[in-house]
Amino acid sequence: MQEQILPAEGKLGILLPGLGAVASTMIAGVIATRKGLSKPIGSLTQTGHIELEEGSKDNYSLIKDYVPLAALEDVVFGGWDIYEDNIYQAATHARVLDQRLLDSIRPELEVIKPMRAVFDRDYVRNLDGKFIKNSATKWDAAQELIKDIETFKKANNVSRVVIVWTGSTEKYLEQSAVHETIAAFEAGLKSNDVNIAPSMVYAYAAVSQGIPFINGAPNLTTDIPAIVQLARKTKTAIGGKDFKTGQTLMKTIVAPGLAARSLGVSGWYSTNILGNRDGLVLDDEQNFKTKEVSKLGVLEDILRPDLHPDLYGDLYHKIRINYYPPHGDNKESWDNIDIFGWLNYPMQIKINFLCRDSILAAPIVLDLALFADLAQRAGMYGVQDWLSFYLKSPQTQNGEQAENDVFKQLNTLKQVLRTIKQQDTQELPALDLTKETEPAI
Ligand SMILES: NC(=O)c1ccc[n+]([C@@H]2O[C@H](COP(=O)([O-])OP(=O)(O)OC[C@H]3O[C@@H](n4cnc5c(N)ncnc54)[C@H](O)[C@@H]3O)[C@@H](O)[C@H]2O)c1
Numbered sequence: 443m444q445e446q447i448l449p450a451e452g453k454l455g456i457l458l459p460g461l462g463a464v465a466s467t468m469i470a471g472v473i474a475t476r477k478g479l480s481k482p483i484g485s486l487t488q489t490g491h492i493e494l495e496e497g498s499k500d501n502y503s504l505i506k507d508y509v510p511l512a513a514l515e516d517v518v519f520g521g522w523d524i525y526e527d528n529i530y531q532a533a534t535h536a537r538v539l540d541q542r543l544l545d546s547i548r549p550e551l552e553v554i555k556p557m558r559a560v561f562d563r564d565y566v567r568n569l570d571g572k573f574i575k576n577s578a579t580k581w582d583a584a585q586e587l588i589k590d591i592e593t594f595k596k597a598n599n600v601s602r603v604v605i606v607w608t609g610s611t612e613k614y615l616e617q618s619a620v621h622e623t624i625a626a627f628e629a630g631l632k633s634n635d636v637n638i639a640p641s642m643v644y645a646y647a648a649v650s651q652g653i654p655f656i657n658g659a660p661n662l663t664t665d666i667p668a669i670v671q672l673a674r675k676t677k678t679a680i681g682g683k684d685f686k687t688g689q690t691l692m693k694t695i696v697a698p699g700l701a702a703r704s705l706g707v708s709g710w711y712s713t714n715i716l717g718n719r720d721g722l723v724l725d726d727e728q729n730f731k732t733k734e735v736s737k738l739g740v741l742e743d744i745l746r747p748d749l750h751p752d753l754y755g756d757l758y759h760k761i762r763i764n765y766y767p768p769h770g771d772n773k774e775s776w777d778n779i780d781i782f783g784w785l786n787y788p789m790q791i792k793i794n795f796l797c798r799d800s801i802l803a804a805p806i807v808l809d810l811a812l813f814a815d816l817a818q819r820a821g822m823y824g825v826q827d828w829l830s831f832y833l834k835s836p837q838t839q840n841g842e843q844a845e846n847d848v849f850k851q852l853n854t855l856k857q858v859l860r861t862i863k864q865q866d867t868q869e870l871p872a873l874d875l876t877k878e879t880e881p882a883i
Pocket residue numbers: 459460461462463464465522523524525536559560561562566569571607608609610611612640641658659660684685686687688718719720799800802803
C-alpha cells in the first residue's frame with residue numbers, strides 16, 4: 443500500500459465482459475439512481491455505514507463519505523457480449539426490471555453497446571451468439587481487447603478502468619501446466635492452448651495493462667498462478683470468484699449461527715430452480731460442475747468438521763440447480779437442514795427463498811467495481827481477499843483457506859477500510875495491506 447491514496451479524479455470506466463441480466467440490471471440501477479428514480483438498496487458502498495471508532499454505537503459514517511470512492515456521477519459503462527443487444531435491449535430481454543423504469547431511461551441505456559466478444563463455444567455450449575472477434579490466436583484476441591479498452595477510454599474521456607466479469611459460467615476446467623507461469627500462459631495464448639478459457643484472455647488483457655479485474659462467475663479465470671503472478675508484476679488488484687447471492691448468501695448467514703451455538707449439522711440439501719439465460723447455461727453438466735464446486739466449499743469452511751468432528755464430521759451436503767424457464771430471473775431455492783442438539787436429538791430447518799437473482803447480484807457488481815478501483819488507487823495489488831464478503835468461493839492470496847462466514851467477512855472489509863482511511867489521513871505509518879512478498883506459487 444502506498445503512502446497516500448490517489449484521489450478519485452476524473453471518470454471511472456466499468457467494463458463488463460457479459461452484458462446480460464446482472465450487468466444490465468446493475469447499469470440500469472445506477473442510471474436510475476443518478477436520476478433520482480430509484481434507490482441503490484443492497485449496495486454497501488452507497489448505503490452502508492462504518493463505525494468510526496471500534497465499539498462506539500453512535501459514531502457512524504456512510505462508507506462513501508469515509509473513503510474516497512468514485513461517485514456514481516463519474517461512472518461510465520461499457521463491455522463485451524456475444525449478442526449485439528444494447529443495454530436497453532439486454533435489460534428488456536432479461537425481464538428483471540419493470541419495463542416502465544427501463545423506458546424512462548431508454549436513451550441512456552441505448553447508447554451503451556457491446557464490443558465484439560472473445561468467445562469459444564466449447565466453453566459455453568448452450569449459447570450461440572455471433573457477435574464475436576475473429577482473431578487468429580488467443581494472443582491476438584488479448585491484443586484486440588487491449589485496443590478496445592484504449593478506444594473506450596478515449597471515447598469516454600475516462601481516467602481509470604476496472605473490469606468485472608459478468609459473463610456466463612464457463613465449463614469446468616482444472617488448473618494445468620499452461621496456467622502455471624506467465625511465460626507458459628503467454629506461449630499458450632500464442633499457440634491457442636485449449637486450456638485457456640475466454641475469461642482468462644480478458645483477465646490477461648486487463649491485468650497486463652494494470653487494470654483491476656474481478657471475476658463474478660465460478661470459472662478459474664484469475665485463480666491461476668499465471669494471472670496472480672502477472673497481477674503482482676503489474677501491481678494490479680484482482681479478485682474472485684462467483685457473486686455471493688441467493689442460496690449461498692443464506693447459507694453463509696445461517697451456518698455461522700448454528701456453529702456459534704455448537705449445534706450439529708448432519709445434512710444440508712439445497713435445490714433451486716431458475717429460468718434465465720444463466721440457468722440455461724448451467725443446464726449443461728460441464729457448466730453446472732463449475733458452479734457446484736464453487737458452492738460446495740462454503741459449509742466446510744464455516745463449520746470446520748476437522749475441528750468439530752462430533753458436530754459436522756458426517757455432514758452430507760448436496761446441491762442441485764434446475765433450469766425452469768417459467769420462473770425467469772426469479773430463482774426459488776429450498777434448503778432442508780438436518781441439525782441435532784443436546785444428546786443428539788434431531789431437528790429440521792426448512793428455508794424457501796423466493797429471490798431475484800440479478801436484484802441481489804447488481805449491487806455486488808457495483809461495490810466490487812468501486813472497491814477494486816479504491817484498492818488500485820491505494821496501491822493494493824494482487825488478490826483482494828478482503829472483498830470475499832461478496833464472493834461465493836473467495837480466492838485467497840497464497841491459497842490459504844477462505845473465510846466464508848459473512849459476518850467475519852464484513853468485519854475484515856471494514857477493518858481494511860479503516861486502515862485505508864488511516865493511511866489516507868496519515869494517522870498511521872504506512873502499512874503493507876497487500877501482504878505481497880515474493881510469489882509463493
Ligand atoms: N445472478 C446471480 O445471482 C449470480 C450469482 C453468482 C454468479 N453469477 C454469475 O454471473 C454471470 C452473469 O449472470 P447473468 O444472470 O447475468 O447471466 P446472463 O446469461 O444473463 O448474462 C451473461 C452474458 O454473458 C455473455 N457471454 C458469455 N460468454 C461471453 C464472453 N466470452 N464474452 C462476452 N460475453 C459473454 C452472454 O451472451 C450473456 O449475455 C454468470 O456467470 C453467473 O453464473 C450470477
